[in-house]
Amino acid sequence: MTEKLSAQRNRYPLEHLPAGVHICWQVDGDEDFHASLAGIAQAVASAGAAFLYIVDRRPLTALRRQLHAIAPEVTAQGKAFLLEPPQILLDNARFDEQTALAQLRRFTLSHRAGGLPAPWIVVEMSWATWGLPGSDRWQAFESLLDSAGQELYGMFLCQYDRRHCPPDMLAEALRFHPYILFNGWVVPNQVYPGPIPSPILEREAVMVQMGLDGDSYQEYLRVFLEEAESHAARLSEAVQAGSAKQVDYHAHSLKGAAATIGAVRVRDAAWELEQMGKRGSLAGAPQALEKLLQEIESVRRITAR
Structure with missing residues (x-):
């Protein structure tokens, strides 16, 4: 996929990414979050795409105001969807990776069927630290998302906040993402081993x-x-x-x-x-x-x- 990206010193601007990119966004404080969100929102606005943000710890109202200030055309046109994990990832307070992927698939395919640009999707992953039934399957979800790739017709950013996610989770997350969002740029993940095949039998x-x-x-x-x-x-x-x-x-x-x-x-x-x-x-x-x-x-x- 690297050759499809417009590279500048091994860095790729968000607005030049092809559909199907799976990116690890490890947030290091509010300043880093605000800067990266601005880049994402502007890329969404430039593409005329929809933006689905599955929000865990951030207040929805405040985030919507911030998004409107950055890219008012996205919120004004009703293309921004801010949801909490129970609305799309969890089924009766239980996580199942297949159900979660099916929900995201329905969202992206509805845009493809309508001839719309590939939507941008941010999944805030700190819900996996709640201890809910099935939340220990977050790696399986990331693996499915990584394997699905361009089939899903979306731009996927999995957000891990360093203040809330334990170090071993942050390190493990890197195994599933070929790219990392860093200071507003997308860079290749040097420790990414490639899509991890599922076992035949657990x-x-x-x-x-x-x-x-x-x-x-x-x-x-x-x-x-x-x-x-x-x-x-x-x-x-x-x-x-x-x-x-x-x-x-x-x-x-x-x-x-x-x-x-x-x-x-x-x-x-x-x-x-x-x-x-x-x-x-x-x-x-x-x-x-x-x-x-x-x-x-x-x-x-x-x-x-």
């Missing part, structure tokens, strides 16, 4: 969570593979028949079963098909189904070892 985590020994887990896994094969067959029929409703139903069922057993890649592949079914558009469904079948086979192979 075996140990599920065994601890469900209180299972190795033999019991293997039995659950055997039953899951039987169910997965059945759902995959029904999904194949539904895709061939063009039945979005049946794709949604069977993909949703398979996604839940995969999540329970810790088959992460199967869960994610099923989720992709589920979203196609919910949208009523099966363009790309044959390819998504093939990916799902490959992930089911991956689980089968490591189970047979």
Whole structure:
């Protein structure tokens, strides 16, 4: 992606970024925050884009006033959406990375469908320090966001306030972002290892969570593979028949079963098909189904070892 950016001494201006960029914005005090927000708001205004800010610790009213002072055209045209995490990231005070990503996907795709510029989205990440159920999955959310890339049609900045986020969280966050916002410029993240692939099975985590020994887990896994094969067959029929409703139903069922057993890649592949079914558009469904079948086979192979 670097060659697509207009570089100046290895620094990239915010207004020249292509859609799909995933940036780590580590705020170091109010002065740094205000300067960076000004650059972001001006880039949003220049692009004529919408701006979604998921705000955690900052008062919404004060932030809206500040944004209006910086870029009045954004707020005047009703393109600025300031929400708190429970409104878009949390479901009944619980965090689920797939639900959060689906919410962001709906927001960005609505702009793409309307022929609008890619929206800018800032997610203030200090909600992950609340200790709410599922909030320890924030890394999984960042990994999904990083892997989704340009598919999401948005400019994503994940904001970490150094005054509220612990040092180990700040260090961990850098693993998921190819770029960093620093003094109003975007710079390459030298410690970024590239998108981190999901594990095929989260075996140990599920065994601890469900209180299972190795033999019991293997039995659950055997039953899951039987169910997965059945759902995959029904999904194949539904895709061939063009039945979005049946794709949604069977993909949703398979996604839940995969999540329970810790088959992460199967869960994610099923989720992709589920979203196609919910949208009523099966363009790309044959390819998504093939990916799902490959992930089911991956689980089968490591189970047979």
